[in-house]
Amino acid sequence: MAMLVIGYFLSFYTFSIMIWGMGAVYMLAMLSMVFYMKREKIFKIDFNWEGITQPFKKEFLQYSLITLLGTAGALLIMKIDSIMVSSMIGLDANAIYTIGFSIAVVIEMPRRAISQVAMPVISEMFAENQLAGINALYKKIAINQLLICLLIFLMIWINIENLYHFVPNRAIYEQGKWVVLLIGLGKLTDVIFSVNGEIIVFSKFYTFNITATLLMSAAVIIFNLALIPLYGIEGAALASLIAMFCYNLVKFIYIKIRLGFNPFTPGVFFILISGGLSWAVSYYLIPTFSSVIPDILIRSGIVTAVYLLLVHLLKAAPETETMIIQKVKQVLAMINNR
Numbered sequence: 380m381a382m383l384v385i386g387y388f389l390s391f392y393t394f395s396i397m398i399w400g401m402g403a404v405y406m407l408a409m410l411s412m413v414f415y416m417k418r419e420k421i422f423k424i425d426f427n428w429e430g431i432t433q434p435f436k437k438e439f440l441q442y443s444l445i446t447l448l449g450t451a452g453a454l455l456i457m458k459i460d461s462i463m464v465s466s467m468i469g470l471d472a473n474a475i476y477t478i479g480f481s482i483a484v485v486i487e488m489p490r491r492a493i494s495q496v497a498m499p500v501i502s503e504m505f506a507e508n509q510l511a512g513i514n515a516l517y518k519k520i521a522i523n524q525l526l527i528c529l530l531i532f533l534m535i536w537i538n539i540e541n542l543y544h545f546v547p548n549r550a551i552y553e554q555g556k557w558v559v560l561l562i563g564l565g566k567l568t569d570v571i572f573s574v575n576g577e578i579i580v581f582s583k584f585y586t587f588n589i590t591a592t593l594l595m596s597a598a599v600i601i602f603n604l605a606l607i608p609l610y611g612i613e614g615a616a617l618a619s620l621i622a623m624f625c626y627n628l629v630k631f632i633y634i635k636i637r638l639g640f641n642p643f644t645p646g647v648f649f650i651l652i653s654g655g656l657s658w659a660v661s662y663y664l665i666p667t668f669s670s671v672i673p674d675i676l677i678r679s680g681i682v683t684a685v686y687l688l689l690v691h692l693l694k695a696a697p698e699t700e701t702m703i704i705q706k707v708k709q710v711l712a713m714i715n716n717r
Contacts, residue, residue, distance in 0.1 A: 380404055445589055446580065452592035456599055456622075460615045463603045468611060471551075476612040479555030482535060482542065483562035489527045490570050493520060497574050502581045513578065514640045521573035521642035522650065522696050528570040529654045530686055532563050534679055537661040541671050554612070561616035565623040571651075572627040573642035575634055584637055591633075595626040649695035657686040 380401060387397040416422035428436070461480070465473040497520060504513045535542065536559070543553040579588050599622045606614030634640050661682045668674035690696060 442585065445586055449580070449588040449592050452589070452596060456592070456595055459596070459599050460603060460619050463600070463607060464612055464615050467603075467607050472612050475552050475555040476558055476615060478546065478552050479558030479612075479616070480562050483559045483566060486528050486532045486535065486563050487566040487569060489531070490524050490566075493524050494574060494577055498577050498581070501574065501577055505581050510638065510640075514638075517573050517575075517578065517640050517642045518644050519698070521571065522644065522646045523699055524573070525567075525570050525647060525650050526690065526696050526699060528567065529650060530683065532567060533654055533657055533661075533682055533686065535563065536560060537658065537678055537682055538675050541675050544671050557613045558616040561613065561620045565616075565620040568620075568624045568627050571642075571647065572631050575627060575630040575642070578634055578638070578640065579630060582638065584633070587633055591626060591630055594629060595622055598622040598625055646695040649693040650690060653686055653689035653693060653695060656689055657682050660685050 383397050383400045383404070386392060387394060413422060461473055461477055464476045497516065500516065501513060504510075504516070539556050539559060540553075543549050543556065546552050576588070579585060579591070599618060602618030602621050603615055606618045608614070610617060631642070661678055665678050665681055668677065691700065
């Protein structure tokens with residue numbers, strides 16, 4: 380998908396071809412999943428409902444409706460701020476805000492991938508009543524996705540001036556860099572609180588997801604109405620940050636009360652400390668180079684090295700380190716055998 384966008388940016392083909400290409404990518408993904416399921420003999424379409432009991436039908440439809448409303452609400456929440464920026468400030472401001480928002484969203488891409496993998500595991504664990512296993516997974520995911528997503532956030536923020544160098548009409552759109560910071564911090568709250576939403580959805584308390592989504596929607600609107608007139612597009616980003624933090628905090632408290640789960644371990648705080656110190660190194664110790672590409676490479680390389688070194692010294696993610704070392708050894712062994 381990214382290659383299609385890059386190709387269009389480099390004028391290799393037209394916009395319509397890029398759109399058709401994106402459609403083909405989604406179609407290929409669907410066909411690949413169908414092929415895999417048929418190969419594993421788990422693909423079956425059956426419209427015979429006679430063997431399904433009425434109570435199960437009712438519960439299934441209720442669950443599907445609640446999940447649909449929750450997903451629709453979550454998608455709406457992501458667009459409310461843009462709509463309100465357009466209506467309260469103008470379309471030009473929304474363009475600046477949207478570009479900043481799009482840059483910041485990259486931070487949570489690993490979280491989305493991890494969530495897709497974790498959901499069936501969490502569902503199966505709930506089915507087998509493995510609550511201790513879910514709590515352990517809750518903690519592991521919090522550490523591992525924070526380790527990755529915080530590094531991405533650092534790479535974006537320490538290079539924010541350089542990134543806007545590649546945006547056309549830089550002088551206009553660079554006003555959105557604080558949007559990147561605030562939305563990025565908001566996305567990090569999603570990461571820090573781990574898979575709390577997924578746990579609620581697959582637990583017997585899944586109806587709370589609708590309540591949390593409605594509270595989030597109301598909070599976004601109220602905060603936007605209060606902050607946009609005061610701070611403009613930065614106010615909208617700040618409203619989203621506050622709303623996302625409150626949204627995750629409410630879900631965390633609910634899970635803690637109902638299930639006793641807690642995603643926070645010392646490793647989470649050690650990773651945050653590592654991130655803060657790494658940013659300080661970039662801000663106070665690394666000089667700014669006149670050429671953009673060398674500045675990105677040198678700054679990113681030094682900050683990444685400092686970040687990973689601090690994570691290692693603080694023993695923030697020992698299990699992840701051990702797994703990576705084992706994988707590296709396996710790869711080296713394969714190379715040597717050849």
